[in-house]
Amino acid sequence: MSGTIVIAMQRNGELLTSSFEAITAARGVKEAGDTLAVVIVAADPQSLAGPLSVGGVDEVIAVRASDDFQPDLIEAVLDDLIGQRKPALILVPHGVDAWSFAPATAARNGLGFSTDVLALRREGGDLVATRAGYAEKVLMDIDFPGKETVLLTLRTNVFEPAAGQAQATVTELAAPSADIATKHEGWKPPADAGGIDIPGAEFILSIGRGVADEANVEQFLELADKMGATLGCSRPIADNGWLPKARQVGQSGRLAANCRLYVAMGVSGSVQHQWGMKHVENIVAVNTDPEASIFSIARYGIVGDMFEIAAELENHF
Amino acid sequence: MKILVPVKQIASLDDQFEMRDDGRDVDDDYFEKDLNEFDHFSVEQALLIKEAAGDGVEVVVAIVGDDDADDALRTVLAKGADRGIRVWDDALAGADGIVVAKILAKLVEREKPDMVFTGAQSTDFGSAATGMALAGILGWPHAAVVSHLDYTPGAPSATLRRELEGGLEEVMSIRCPAVLSIQLGINQPRYASLRGIKQAKQKQVDELSPDDLGLGEDDLRPASNVRRMYVPERGKAELITGTAAEQAARLAEIIKEIRGM
Numbered sequence: 001m002s003g004t005i006v007i008a009m010q011r012n013g014e015l016l017t018s019s020f021e022a023i024t025a026a027r028g029v030k031e032a033g034d035t036l037a038v039v040i041v042a043a044d045p046q047s048l049a050g051p052l053s054v055g056g057v058d059e060v061i062a063v064r065a066s067d068d069f070q071p072d073l074i075e076a077v078l079d080d081l082i083g084q085r086k087p088a089l090i091l092v093p094h095g096v097d098a099w100s101f102a103p104a105t106a107a108r109n110g111l112g113f114s115t116d117v118l119a120l121r122r123e124g125g126d127l128v129a130t131r132a133g134y135a136e137k138v139l140m141d142i143d144f145p146g147k148e149t150v151l152l153t154l155r156t157n158v159f160e161p162a163a164g165q166a167q168a169t170v171t172e173l174a175a176p177s178a179d180i181a182t183k184h185e186g187w188k189p190p191a192d193a194g195g196i197d198i199p200g201a202e203f204i205l206s207i208g209r210g211v212a213d214e215a216n217v218e219q220f221l222e223l224a225d226k227m228g229a230t231l232g233c234s235r236p237i238a239d240n241g242w243l244p245k246a247r248q249v250g251q252s253g254r255l256a257a258n259c260r261l262y263v264a265m266g267v268s269g270s271v272q273h274q275w276g277m278k279h280v281e282n283i284v285a286v287n288t289d290p291e292a293s294i295f296s297i298a299r300y301g302i303v304g305d306m307f308e309i310a311a312e313l314e315n316h317f
Numbered sequence: 318m319k320i321l322v323p324v325k326q327i328a329s330l331d332d333q334f335e336m337r338d339d340g341r342d343v344d345d346d347y348f349e350k351d352l353n354e355f356d357h358f359s360v361e362q363a364l365l366i367k368e369a370a371g372d373g374v375e376v377v378v379a380i381v382g383d384d385d386a387d388d389a390l391r392t393v394l395a396k397g398a399d400r401g402i403r404v405w406d407d408a409l410a411g412a413d414g415i416v417v418a419k420i421l422a423k424l425v426e427r428e429k430p431d432m433v434f435t436g437a438q439s440t441d442f443g444s445a446a447t448g449m450a451l452a453g454i455l456g457w458p459h460a461a462v463v464s465h466l467d468y469t470p471g472a473p474s475a476t477l478r479r480e481l482e483g484g485l486e487e488v489m490s491i492r493c494p495a496v497l498s499i500q501l502g503i504n505q506p507r508y509a510s511l512r513g514i515k516q517a518k519q520k521q522v523d524e525l526s527p528d529d530l531g532l533g534e535d536d537l538r539p540a541s542n543v544r545r546m547y548v549p550e551r552g553k554a555e556l557i558t559g560t561a562a563e564q565a566a567r568l569a570e571i572i573k574e575i576r577g578m
């Protein structure tokens with residue numbers, strides 16, 4: 001039981017940055033003499049092997065298949081590697097693709113397992129992972145007693161992407177025969193933004209489920225307008241149809257790429273929302289719950305009612 | 318025709334809370350329990366399929382949880398699910414998604430559903446694991462984070478959309494029976510009617526133990542162990558205090574300063 005395997009992810013033949021983050025995480029817990037192998041499944045895996053030879057990677061395992069995401073195929077590759085190489089650790093970026101194949105692999109092979117891991121280290125030889133709980137209000141350190149192989153999915157945007165040329169050998173692996181039950185039929189890009197520009201906005205006022213009712217949304221549109229802000233929102237507000245999807249900030253919405261000031265009202269601060277705004281230099285959180293996780297990334301915090309604050313704020317603009 | 322919908326009762330923390338003496342979880346006294354938000358959407362999806370088919374589709378809901386979890390089960394029975402199953406034993410106190418998946422796999426063997434819908438994740442721990450772990454054990458086709466579904470009961474395949482990062486969706490066909498994890502916003506979940514709530518009380522709920530399902534101690538061991546749980550170091554958020562008027566005045570100042578107004 002030794003060695004680490006990182007599963008690199010690609011979409012349409014392009015490597016996802018999170019693949020390089022996983023390499024960094026793997027290197028951080030690598031023990032002396034351990035090998036670090038990266039697996040890539042793609043239509044032209046050889047062309048991706050070079051870019052993946054970074055950050056102390058010893059071997060790139062190139063599996064020639066389709067660029068389409070096929071969970072059954074990745075699982076078959078993993079089943080074989082687990083059987084043949086008995087790796088101590090398998091790391092996968094916690095993207096939507098991993099949600100589909102990582103738990104299936106872990107359950108079928110009886111692996112030590114956790115998802116959305118945000119820190120990884122050794123404590124007296126034991127592998128210890130940290131993940132969040134209770135809507136990000138607590139952290140927990142977990143270990144995997146008695147497990148010979150541990151599979152973890154890693155939160156994205158936490159580990160630095162690996163850099164620095166390595167001298168990895170490349171192993172070509174034939175795609176295993178797998179019973180593939182899914183078929184890619186096409187893409188549906190996000191709907192047109194209709195002039196709403198979250199990525200370009202420097203100042204965003206964002207509302208979450210604290211707004212409580214569709215009828216309450218209008219006053220925040222007006223407040224944003226008055227202050228010269230772009231109104232953003234969390235996912236439930238867009239899902240309810242109270243605001244267009246183009247205003248949604250987060251993993252499945254937009255990235256507040258150019259934002260310098262982000263005022264979040266009635267937003268709890270889920271990982272997926274943070275994905276779109278955590279990097280903003282000036283975050284102000286207004287929330288009635290002093291334990292809301294949004295406060296942990298905010299520069300300024302107001303424990304209070306968003307309606308009262310909004311009503312008062314209006315008088316200043 | 319049958320659709321099995323596993324649902325979870327999640328725990329959210331009160332505004333103030335304390336850790337348990339062993340430091341490995343929050344003290345029980347500070348929990349509020351509720352149906353996992355995602356499960357409103359998975360149950361709704363099953364009910365929509367049942368209604369569109371006219372008749373002959375049974376929606377069975379299942380939960381792994383103690384007595385308290387009956388509330389979550391009754392909530393979805395009140396919306397229109399036909400029948401419930403609750404599996405519990407105190408030995409399940411530390412169960413994770415993998416253990417729950419093993420139990421659900423036994424229920425699938427018993428119930429032989431045509432489809433299984435889970436939530437894409439739970440809002441307390443966000444594991445996003447149980448449904449796809451179940452599929453892995455069963456060897457069933459599976460797709461996670463399903464944001465759109467075209468499925469006619471009994472059809473050999475379905476067409477769905479998986480929601481990826483950045484709002485991009487992939488259109489995918491999948492062989493059935495399958496396990497799908499359902500994403501928020503796929504539909505508009507209904508509220509239970511008063512009549513539904515009344516009827517839910519009469520609906521059948523089978524209570525089973527892991528033992529009844531042929532699962533032993535070894536099967537109930539989770540895939541990880543919690544060493545300690547703790548409140549993270551809060552960032553450097555500078556708290557703005559005072560009355561709402563004072564807080565808003567300070568906020569306005571900050572905005573104007575950063576905006577260079």
Ligand SMILES: Cc1cc2nc3c(=O)[nH]c(=O)nc-3n(C[C@H](O)[C@H](O)[C@H](O)COP(=O)(O)OP(=O)(O)OC[C@H]3O[C@@H](n4cnc5c(N)ncnc54)[C@H](O)[C@@H]3O)c2cc1C
Pocket residue numbers: 207208209210211233234235236248249250251252253254265266267268269270271272273286287288289292304305306307437438462501
């Ligand atoms: C694959 C995937 C992708 C996702 N993508 C996104 C995404 O892109 N963007 C996104 O936002 N979410 C996304 N989500 C959903 C995410 O997990 C959360 O469900 C969501 O972010 C919660 O939104 P919220 O903070 O508005 O609601 P909640 O978590 O319900 O929080 C509401 C907050 O309002 C506070 N509040 C209530 N009343 C008041 C008041 N009067 N004044 C002040 N505060 C008040 C409460 O204390 C609470 O903290 C995604 C989920 C998945 C599974």
Ligand SMILES: Nc1ncnc2c1ncn2[C@@H]1O[C@H](COP(=O)(O)O)[C@@H](O)[C@H]1O
Pocket residue numbers: 322323324325326353355356379380381382414417434435436437438439440442443444445446447448
């Ligand atoms: N204890 C449980 N009983 C029944 N279903 C569960 C349970 N835990 C998780 N699930 C299902 O798995 C989904 C995702 O939960 P999780 O894997 O914990 O994030 C939930 O929405 C449920 O459909």
